[in-house]
Amino acid sequence: MRNFVSAILCFVFLSLSSHAFSGDAGAGEKRYAVNCGNCHGPGGMGLASYPKISGKEVAYLTDRLKTYRSGKRIGPNSDLMIMMAKPLTDVEIDNLAAYLATDPAGKK
Amino acid sequence: MLKKSKLLSAAIFSAATLLAANGQADTMGTPKISAMSILNGLENPWDMAFTKNGDMFFTEKCKGFSVKTSSGKVNKLYGMKGTSGYNSAGDDLFCSGQAGMLGIAVDPNFKKNRRIYVASASTKYHGSGCKDNFDVCNGNIIMRFEVSKDMKSVSNRTDIVNDIQYKPFESDHPFGGPGAHNGNRLRFGPEGYLWATTGDRHKGDVPQHPTLLGGNVLRIDTDGKAHPGNKPPKGFDKRMYTYGHRNVQGIDFRPSDGRAFTAEHGPWHNDEITALVNGGNAGWDPKPNVAGRGDCPDKYCGYMPNQKEGMLPAARAEAGTPMSDERFKDLMPPAWNNNGLSQGTGSAAFLKGSQWGYWEGRLAVGIMGIAFGGTPSGMRIDVIDITKDGKAIKSVIQMPTGLTKRFRGLRLGPDGALYAAVDEGEIYKITARK
Numbered sequence: 001m002r003n004f005v006s007a008i009l010c011f012v013f014l015s016l017s018s019h020a021f022s023g024d025a026g027a028g029e030k031r032y033a034v035n036c037g038n039c040h041g042p043g044g045m046g047l048a049s050y051p052k053i054s055g056k057e058v059a060y061l062t063d064r065l066k067t068y069r070s071g072k073r074i075g076p077n078s079d080l081m082i083m084m085a086k087p088l089t090d091v092e093i094d095n096l097a098a099y100l101a102t103d104p105a106g107k108k
Numbered sequence: 109m110l111k112k113s114k115l116l117s118a119a120i121f122s123a124a125t126l127l128a129a130n131g132q133a134d135t136m137g138t139p140k141i142s143a144m145s146i147l148n149g150l151e152n153p154w155d156m157a158f159t160k161n162g163d164m165f166f167t168e169k170c171k172g173f174s175v176k177t178s179s180g181k182v183n184k185l186y187g188m189k190g191t192s193g194y195n196s197a198g199d200d201l202f203c204s205g206q207a208g209m210l211g212i213a214v215d216p217n218f219k220k221n222r223r224i225y226v227a228s229a230s231t232k233y234h235g236s237g238c239k240d241n242f243d244v245c246n247g248n249i250i251m252r253f254e255v256s257k258d259m260k261s262v263s264n265r266t267d268i269v270n271d272i273q274y275k276p277f278e279s280d281h282p283f284g285g286p287g288a289h290n291g292n293r294l295r296f297g298p299e300g301y302l303w304a305t306t307g308d309r310h311k312g313d314v315p316q317h318p319t320l321l322g323g324n325v326l327r328i329d330t331d332g333k334a335h336p337g338n339k340p341p342k343g344f345d346k347r348m349y350t351y352g353h354r355n356v357q358g359i360d361f362r363p364s365d366g367r368a369f370t371a372e373h374g375p376w377h378n379d380e381i382t383a384l385v386n387g388g389n390a391g392w393d394p395k396p397n398v399a400g401r402g403d404c405p406d407k408y409c410g411y412m413p414n415q416k417e418g419m420l421p422a423a424r425a426e427a428g429t430p431m432s433d434e435r436f437k438d439l440m441p442p443a444w445n446n447n448g449l450s451q452g453t454g455s456a457a458f459l460k461g462s463q464w465g466y467w468e469g470r471l472a473v474g475i476m477g478i479a480f481g482g483t484p485s486g487m488r489i490d491v492i493d494i495t496k497d498g499k500a501i502k503s504v505i506q507m508p509t510g511l512t513k514r515f516r517g518l519r520l521g522p523d524g525a526l527y528a529a530v531d532e533g534e535i536y537k538i539t540a541r542k
Contacts, residue, residue, distance in 0.1 A: 022270060038478040038485050039424075047514060047531040048169075049205045049285060076205070076278045078286030079416050083480055 023058070023091070028099025031092050035084065043104030050077065055103035065093045134209060137465030139540035143509045146537045147176060153529040155293065155455075155517040157214040159225065163259060166535060169208035172197065173226055175259050179313035183260050186253065186402075187220055189229070196263040198251075200232035207248070207274060207287030211294035211300060215330065222254045223330065225268070227292040233270040240277060241311065241406060244320065247274020248290050250304055252330065268332030269347075269389060273322035275309040280405040281375075282311070282415060289322075289355040293455065301335045303325050303349070305356035305370065312395040312408040315352050316334055319345040323353045323392060325384060339387035341438070350440065352389035354410070354431065358456035358518070363469055367498060369443070369458075371473050374450035375410045376481060380432065380442035381456070381473065383498025388440040391432035418481035421449050428453040443494050444501045451486030452476030455487060455517045459491070461524035463540045467491050472507065472526055474515030487512045488540075489528070509538055 025048065032044070034092040036084075046052030067074055068085035075081075147153070152169035162178040165185075166453065172187035172194050187194030188201040201209060207229040215223035225362040230249045238245035253262040266297025267425075275288045289307030293414060308315045313325030313461040318341070327335040327349040334346035344351065349368075350492050368384040373393075382390060394410040396403045404412050409429050419427075425448035432442055455474040457469050470493050477486020489507040494500075513536075517529035526538040 015119075035479055035485075038487075041514075041532055045532070048284070049287070050478075079282040079284070080415070080478075080480060083418050104188065 001083045021088030023096070025095070025098040025102055028092075028095035029104070030099070031096055032099055036096070039080070041105070043106075044100050045105035046070030052105065054101050054105035056100060058097045061097035061100055065096065069093075071095055132498040137542050139463060139465040139467055139537060139542055141540055143511055143536050143538045144366030144375045144533045147182070148526075148533060150529075150533045150535065152208070152531060153517065153533065153535055154208075154321045154533065156527050156528075156529060157212045157294075157517045158519070158521050159214055159218050160522050164521070164527070165212050165214065166211050166529065167209045169210065170203035171319060172201075172209060173212055175255070177259050185255070185260075185262050186226075186265075190433070192327065193318035193463075198228075198230070198265065200230045201228045202231060203287070205275075205285040206283075206510050207290050208292060211304070212297055213294040216296050216300050217344035220257075222257070222395065224251065224253050224255055224262070225294055225303065225330070226251050226274075227290075227294055229274055229287065229290070230267075230270075231462050232267070234276075236278070237246060238274070238276045241275060241279055245274045245276050245278075245309075246271040247276065248272035248292060250294065250302075250332065257300050257359065264397045269304065269321075269326070269328065269332070271321055272304075272306050273314055273320055275308045275311065279310055279408065281408060282411050291323075291353070293359050295356050295361070297327065297368065298361050301329055303327050303359055303368065305353070305359055308394065308410070310406075310408050310410065312404070312410075315354065315390075315392045317393070319380045321345060321347070323355075323390075324348045324353060325356060325359065325368070326349045329483035331367065333364070335530050337386070341387065349386060350384050350388045350390060350435065352392050352439075354390075354392040354394075356518075357454045358473065360456050360458050360471070362471075362494070363458055369456065369471060369494070369498070371453045371471075372431070373453055374431050374446065375428060376419075376450050376483070377428050377448055378431040378442075379446035379450050379453035379475075381444040381453075381471065381492060381494070381501070382432075382440050382442045383494070385440050387438070389438040390435070391430065391436050393433055393436075394429050396409045399429075399435060401429070401457040421481065422485050425449075441499060443498055444492060444504070445521070451483060451484050452478065452514070453486075454515060455519075457520045457526060459519040459526065459540075460520055463524055463542060465540070466475060467505075467540070469496070472518055474518045474528060476516065476531065486512060489526075490514055507538070509536075511536065 041047040044054035068081040161322040210230040233246040267320035291305035291307040305327040341346040473488035479485035493502040514531035
């Protein structure tokens, strides 16, 4: 019985944790529309010399945005991305990652 | 009472003015604009060129060039390294960053000679150069092709210019990747010579350099030789019509007098429209240790000062390396500077034909714009009325296309419609009617 309760509690905890750390794709879409699409295009399709970011994994997108936000350079357009990422909150980064991971450009 | 009377008069005057303005708009011939996508699913379409029959050649930056025939069929003609589906390809042609297959032009005598001209990045002439960003790097070329009568293939590739400068490596600048600033718009002038734009390729000494091709407008014949009437300063390459540019992506010729005008990206400030003067200097000089500047990252001051931070556009326009430095005596002053903003002025085409109403003869300018550092996004087409002397403008009107896109390439078609290539992967036909 004790094991059963522990398992239930563990499941509930993991579910809540997962929920707490996953972004809101709808909110991410709204944040993306503010200024991200000016370079990366509709749904992150990639334009000109700005790369495609649609369909990338959440972990990759989150890591990139947090790295830019920290001011660290990773690639030739870093100066631009550092400026864009600096004001982002953790929640906004999670939301953006959740949205872009759904491959919105591929759905169009 | 007097105040009330004045207010009443003002209200009546305002209403009358509005009515007059509306009435006037109808009689002035303001064109009604509609836009229709004619090609989609493309990858960074960059430029178009038309035969008199309405066949449309177009480039895709990292793929190659194709033709949409007047019957509507698309034939993929000549690809770049690693592409598939093209009738033939050049393994030396590549894309990187802003560079790739860009400008395209149809010979004025196409009906007889079947020739077209294409600008692209190429590894073919690197030779012993291109070892670093400070080295000479002949990496942008202009090719001439002959198109088969069935419009399904090209042959007889001849590289008529092989020494336009290219940026081979990343540098410590915004937009600092390899392949920056190539210009590469191609247009035939009214006298039948080929005009080619080039960019500074993030090398500080290039725009004012007498012999390196970069930051110029070239005027050449169809074999790549200089027009005999070019008048660059003594010791300069004779192919140069003008020099001292940053990154010219727009050029066209005013119908009323044939004069060449360029549209040019600014460095976080001051996009410019400029009336060209034979042998003139556009005034861009991003070298370090001149004009009161010190050293700059990788010997290029194009984004200074404060190149890594956002800055109010007005402050940057005041403090930044000037687009048109007035210390040059042969300066061609711009007609327009986008109110001090840099929004990615990418291409330009004069509007011809009475269907454009009172816009006929004005310059349509395609603007991209990514919005940063306090600068609003561009993504529009402006219609600019330029004064007869080319030194100023009378007005700017935003064309009501209903589109918010990165307008990369504009070209007037033989049908009088304006064609627009957008970075989002489409080509639009924009028509006007009175």
